[in-house]
Amino acid sequence: MSVEKRMEELRQMEVETPEQLRARALNEIELPSTWKVSNETRGMIAQSMEIYNTKHGLYAAIPMMCKGELCPYAEVCPLISGGMDPSGSRCPLEIGLIMKRFEEYKNEFSIDENDIVDMGLVKDLVDYDIQLFRAENRIAIQGDFIEDVVVSVNDNGQEITAPQISKAAEYKEKIMTKKHKVLQLMHSTRSDKAGDKLTLTLDPSTYAAQLMSQIASDMQPGQIFDADYEEVEGE
Secondary structure, three states, rough: HHHHHHHHHHHHHHOHHHHHHHHHHHHOOOHHHHHHHOOHHHHHHHHHHHHHHHOHHHHHHHHOOOOOOHHHOOHOOEEEEEOOOOOOEEOHHHHHHHHHHHHHHHHOOOOOOOHHHHHHHHHHHHHHHHHHHHHHHHHHHHOOOEEEEEEEEEOOEEEEEEEEOOOHHHHHHHHEEEEEEEEHOOOOOOOHHHHHHHHHOOOOOHHHHHHHHHHHHHOOOHHHOOOOOOOOOOO
């Protein structure tokens, strides 16, 4: 029995707050003994379920912790440069971007929030957008796509470097590739949509109907269409 179903049963028995109902329902749910869940831990589980049941619960772990001036992206952070210091909390910039992207993808794909598969794909897209956001900030700080990378060390212990594409640029490319794959799963890229149109155009039944319509339009009134055929004698 699910926690939600048990909550509904308890709600019909007596009036309690949603928090009390959830805690009592969770305590009555049998959990695997190997988990060794104490009563205190059950309360924590109930609290975590409240987090994940919120609209943006899937994204709870994505935003990084703000470290103020020690943040690796502090140089390009508008909050830090504006004199604000959200140290100790999750990054407000990333939280704002998560909420914005979620609404945009939800509207673009007409997502039902109860569809766990689509919601999971949207979560992947939002996660990749945050990682791209970080990579682009790193590139902005570096100011170049090229960096000197140690390729070997000579006999004197001197490092030999060579210019290569920066790790941030490589990382951004990899994340973009992953994001495009998810978009293909969502069937939302221009090539996907063009493929749908082509498939529709080349559909055999549609093609046959269009061909017959063209033939009929070329015939004169009263004209009979002669078709070649062969008679097959029965055995």
